Amino acid sequence: MSAANDSSHRSDTGSELAFPAYGPIDAALGYGLFYLVVDRATPTIVAVFTEVLPDVSPSLIGLGLAMLLWVVLLVTVLDQLRRQLAALGIVTHAAVRPRRSGRSRPSVGRLLLSLAVATVGGLIAAWTYDPALEAVVSLIRVVEVADIDVLVPTEVGLLLVFFVSFEIAARSVDKLVIGGLRALLGG
Template sequence: MQSRHLTSDAASERSGTGHSAGIGEAPRSNEASGTDPGRRELLLYPAYGPVEAVLGFVMFYVVVDHMTPVVVSALAGPLPGFVPEPATTVAAIFLWFILGLSLFGMAQDQLRENPRRFASRAQREEFLAQNRPTRSSYAYHLVVLVVGGLTAALAWETFLEVLEALMLVPVEGTGLLSPAVGPVEIAIFVVFTVTFAAFSRAADRLAIGALRDVGYRVSRR
């Protein structure tokens, strides 16, 4: 009688042990699959735009720096009390204002969707793989960078000449462009504007795309 009771207790203990082991194994299975519902994978992912914004501000600074003495010289006759001060001060304040807007815009773009959250590491790696630049994207933007940069460099001097003529129209009050500025010069002015914008965008896509590619490769290790 006692023997049967011990046997029954032993069987019950073995059954309870097996049940406990089954409960203990479940978290290990979830951890191995990377689908722990309480865990979130975070990712700081660079957004496109900062390189393009920086190049745009640099170009704006160069243009303002070049045009300020031209405008100051033109205003010396009709508005002698306005030049060189406060005209140069206004130009400097304007530059700082544009810089602040550029920095605010860049920060807003980067923070809008960062950090990104994923339910598992597998989802995070899938996102990195789908959004990395392709070889054709690298090739396309590299061609645009070279062609756009060379074209903009060739059109730079004419661009400044036309810009000076445009800026002097309201100052001189004639309402007419300089006779030296014709349809060809206007066309070159437009070409510079378009090609520099394409150059800046391509440089941004190459630089930020390379960062995204690095993030993908690091995640695969």
């Protein structure tokens, strides 16, 4: 009898929960990139801060960066946990809303589009990865000298191309994997 009530409630509202929620793959890839950027930029950040603030220990600056990585990881994990709980209907999250019946499972065409976009975005991101990380280090040095005239527009453009293509690829991979899971789970 309770199963009949549950099914009638679902048809009355016309919506269903979309589980798993989109976002964990995108968040993991984004955090991984953040980690790599901080790792690559740490020596430059330490050098800049020790020149600007000579009384501050380089190890203290390194510790601050390590703590930043842990705080960002904690916030990312908690946000993704909340998203998944919202997809189950336990809590609410602005990014997770009930879907109209039948729309939480992506079509094959949408999954193939996600695959194509992930491939193109991933190739562009891979091609621009090393130059973009070098551009990040260069931008930190620009902050050190406090002179915007040393800013190289091609480096900024390359950095933008990398981050946009990376985010497009990460979202597409997330949609592909989570959409595939939804299709397998019948959601």
